Amino acid sequence: MHPAASARPLLEVEGVTLQYRTRDHLVTATYRVSFNVHASDRFVILGPSGCGKSTLLKAVGGYIKPVEGSVALNGTPIHSPGPDRIFVFQEFDQLLPWKTVEENIVFALTASGKLARREAVDRATDFIHKVKLTEFARNFPHTLSGGMKQRAAIARAMAMEPRILLMDEPFAALDALTRTQMQDELLQLWQDTKFTVLFVTHSIPEALRIGSRILLLSAHPGQVKAEVNAAGSDETRIESMLFDHA
Amino acid sequence: MPDPRPERTCAISTSAFDVVEKPLSPARKLYDNTAARKMLLLALLAVSWELYARWLNNPLLFPTFTDTVKALAASIASGEIPKAAAYSIGMLLKGYAIGLLMAGLLTAFASAGRIGADLLETLTAMFNPLPSIALLPLALIWFGLGDLSVIFVLIHAVLWSVALNMHSGFRAISPTLRMVGQNYGLSKPGYLARILLPAAFPSILTGLKIGWAFAWRTLIAAELVFGVSSGPGGLGWYIFEQKNQLNIPDVFAGLLTVILFGLAVENLVFKTIENATVNRWGMQ
Numbered sequence: 001m002h003p004a005a006s007a008r009p010l011l012e013v014e015g016v017t018l019q020y021r022t023r024d025h026l027v028t029a030t031y032r033v034s035f036n037v038h039a040s041d042r043f044v045i046l047g048p049s050g051c052g053k054s055t056l057l058k059a060v061g062g063y064i065k066p067v068e069g070s071v072a073l074n075g076t077p078i079h080s081p082g083p084d085r086i087f088v089f090q091e092f093d094q095l096l097p098w099k100t101v102e103e104n105i106v107f108a109l110t111a112s113g114k115l116a117r118r119e120a121v122d123r124a125t126d127f128i129h130k131v132k133l134t135e136f137a138r139n140f141p142h143t144l145s146g147g148m149k150q151r152a153a154i155a156r157a158m159a160m161e162p163r164i165l166l167m168d169e170p171f172a173a174l175d176a177l178t179r180t181q182m183q184d185e186l187l188q189l190w191q192d193t194k195f196t197v198l199f200v201t202h203s204i205p206e207a208l209r210i211g212s213r214i215l216l217l218s219a220h221p222g223q224v225k226a227e228v229n230a231a232g233s234d235e236t237r238i239e240s241m242l243f244d245h246a
Numbered sequence: 247m248p249d250p251r252p253e254r255t256c257a258i259s260t261s262a263f264d265v266v267e268k269p270l271s272p273a274r275k276l277y278d279n280t281a282a283r284k285m286l287l288l289a290l291l292a293v294s295w296e297l298y299a300r301w302l303n304n305p306l307l308f309p310t311f312t313d314t315v316k317a318l319a320a321s322i323a324s325g326e327i328p329k330a331a332a333y334s335i336g337m338l339l340k341g342y343a344i345g346l347l348m349a350g351l352l353t354a355f356a357s358a359g360r361i362g363a364d365l366l367e368t369l370t371a372m373f374n375p376l377p378s379i380a381l382l383p384l385a386l387i388w389f390g391l392g393d394l395s396v397i398f399v400l401i402h403a404v405l406w407s408v409a410l411n412m413h414s415g416f417r418a419i420s421p422t423l424r425m426v427g428q429n430y431g432l433s434k435p436g437y438l439a440r441i442l443l444p445a446a447f448p449s450i451l452t453g454l455k456i457g458w459a460f461a462w463r464t465l466i467a468a469e470l471v472f473g474v475s476s477g478p479g480g481l482g483w484y485i486f487e488q489k490n491q492l493n494i495p496d497v498f499a500g501l502l503t504v505i506l507f508g509l510a511v512e513n514l515v516f517k518t519i520e521n522a523t524v525n526r527w528g529m530q
Contacts, residue, residue, distance in 0.1 A: 063425060081428040091422045098444045098527045111440065112430040142528025 008075070009036035010196055011060065011164055015069035018055050029055040030222040032069065035215050037164065040194040044230075046207040046238070047217030053200045056222065057168050060198060061087050073163060083112035086162040090169040092149045095141040095156070102128060102137040105156045114160065127159040128152075130189060147178040151185075158189065165197040171206070183209050204238050216242050309495040317495035318502060327484065327503055334465060334480030335507070337393065341400025342461050348401060349408035349453070356413050363413070370410045378403040378464040382471060396468050403464040404457040411456065415449025416442060448524045455516050459508075466504055 013036070018029040029052030037043045045053045058064045060071055062081040071078045073085065086108075088094070095104050105124035109115045115123060128137045131151040141149055150170055157165055171179040183206065190197070201207050207214050208230055216225040216238065226241050276282050292311050299310035309317075321327040356366035378399045385395040419442060427441030443450075469482025479487075485500035524530050 058425075061425070061429070063428070081425070081431070083429065083431045085429075087425060087429055089422050089425070091420070093420050094422050094426050096423070096426070096441070096444070097529050098447070098523070107440075108430055111432055111436065140527055 010039045010041075010074060011037040011198070012072045012075075013037075013056075013060065013069070014072070016056065016059060016066045016071060017068035018052060018059055018064060019067050020055065020064070028052075028221040030217070033217070033222060033224055034069075035224065035227060037196065037198055039196050042190060042197050042199065042210055042212040042230075044199045044201060044207040044211030044214045045217060046201060046204065046211075046214050046242070047222055048219045048242070049202055051217040051219045052222035053202075053217055054168050056217075057087075057166050057198065057200050060164075061085055061166055083108075083114065083160055084163045085166055086157040086160045088150075088153050088157045088165065088167045088170045090172050092146050092173065094153050095149055097141050100138050100140055101133060101144070101152045101155075104141070104152065105159050108156050108160055112160065123159050124155075127155040130158075130192075131155040131185070147174055147182060150174065150182065154186070154189075158193075158195065161195075163196065165195055167197060167199045169201055172201070172203075179206075186210065204235050204242075208233065208235065208238070214238070218242075306492065306494055309498055313495045314498040314502060317493070318499035321496060321499055327481075327499065329478055330481045330484040330500075331503055331507065333478055334469065334482070337396055337480060338400070338461055338465050340393075341397045341465070342404055342458065344397065345401040345404025345457065345461070346408060346454075349405050349412060349457075352405070352409045353412040353416065356409070357416055366409060366413055370406045373402065374406045374410070376402075378460070379467050379471065382468055396465065399464055399468050400461050403460040407460060408453040408457040411449050411453025412446065415446030415453070418449065419445045448529045451516075451519065451524060455512075458511065458516075462504075462508060462511075 014034050015032045016034070017031050020027055020029060033056060035043075045056060047053050055064060059066055060078065062078045062085065065079075078085075095101070096107065099107055102121070102124050105127060106117065106120045109120035109123060110117055114120075125134075125137070128134055131154060133148060133151055133155065136144060136148060136152075141152070144152065154170065157167075171182050174182065187210070189195075199207075199210050201210070211230045213227065214230055214233070215227050217223065218225050228238070228241070270278075296311040299305075299308050299313075302308050305313065318327070352366055352369075356362040381399055381402055382395070385398045389395040389398060423441070423445055427437055427445075432440065465480070466482040466485075469480045470486050471482075481500055481504055485497055485504075488494075488496035488500060
């Protein structure tokens with residue numbers, strides 16, 4: 001990697017305060033959160049429920065505007081959702097139910113103008129193979145299990161080859177066995193292409209398993225407590241950093 | 247604590263059972279077929295109609311099934327019923343199409359903001375319980391005897407239920423699916439046509455079905471009430487006229503045509519659309 005390219009972070013989040021309205025309240029989700037994500041990082045945002053980590057990810061996705069601070073990708077401020085930041089959600093209903101697994105990927109590629117149809121089909125086949133869904137390429141999403149749907153969603157996101165992949169607890173709704181398996185598969189995929197991913201979770205073991213760098217947020221509103229390297233950390237260390245009110 | 251028990255192992259038989267997988271008998275398969283079962287029921291209904299009518303023996307009140315079929319065949323051969331049916335269907339399609347268009351516009355307006363949504367909900371709450379036929383006298387004053395009055399009443403029958411279903415369909419689209427759609431950088435019309443419309447399609451289809459049923463009933467009733475206005479007159483008019491001439495088997499034949507057309511649209515047109523879309527996508 002060029003030294004110049006690695007010097008500038010890919011994603012710069014600078015003093016971001018996020019607020020949203022519920023029926024009765026104005027809620028501050030995060031308060032002046034700053035962090036940088038570099039290319040090929042597996043950057044995990046870890047925090048208890050209600051620390052605004054999903055909201056933060058949506059701000060990076062361009063779905064929510066910060067009331068204060070800025071988010072920039074490659075130096076360009078983010079204003080709206082776009083195909084350079086592809087989301088993988090926790091919910092199983094993120095595949096378009098009226099399209100097969102393959103068509104879901106092809107649609108993403110053609111609708112965003114990334115590829116023409118023929119190349120899109122080739123790339124879809126390729127990524128479906130990578131997530132081991134070849135047999136189910138022509139299936140409609142409702143015939144797949146939860147784990148298979150998440151795999152298809154990951155294949156779709158990776159086929160888009162975004163600058164950064166945004167994953168919002170994609171394995172949280174899976175059973176423990178499938179979750180572990182999918183975490184391994186994700187790491188395997190990362191070994192192949194070294195993509196950049198911003199991953200949100202509330203599970204310390206998952207953060208340690210998936211992440212290379214971990215941002216710890218406090219609860220309500222989310223503020224940065226620490227930013228640590230996954231190598232050299234263990235659960236006890238992270239737990240004490242998260243929950244000790246020292 | 248239960249007593250310790252010995253472990254056990256069992257021998258697996260490979261031949262003691264006689265069936266692993268056996269094709270079902272044709273009779274069983276026929277019984278499992280919904281269409282076949284319904285046909286059987288229809289046949290039974292026809293037979294009991296025939297028996298009761300013969301026992302009653304009063305063709306003026308209740309003609310037999312065979313007489314009705316004969317009258318139907320004769321009217322079809324003479325071209326009377328096909329002409330009336332074609333006229334009715336033509337009117338229906340006109341009213342239905344305009345009603346759908348207006349429902350689409352109203353839904354678009356309702357989706358644009360809260361005031362629009364409130365307007366749609368208020369209008370629907372007001373007008374949906376109002377039977378279309380009740381507007382007929384007013385329509386006659388406004389538009390006079392003619393197609394326009396019937397179309398006005400048809401639009402009223404279609405508009406509200408379709409708009410309500412469309413609107414609730416759009417509102418029920420999951421936020422996740424919306425965000426996925428926005429992620430691809432589609433244009434506004436592209437986002438509407440390729441994400442929102444298919445996502446709301448189950449509700450839209452329900453609206454189309456309800457609207458169609460309302461429109462068909464309203465049309466026949468409207469034709470009965472104010473009869474022929476222009477052109478040859480539709481099925482409702484045909485039924486009314488045959489009653490005036492005491493051709494009771496022909497009245498039944500007209501009613502039968504109304505039912506058959508209703509069944510055909512429900513089971514052929516809408517069923518086919520449903521099987522090709524929402525059932526295939528698992529969106530029911």
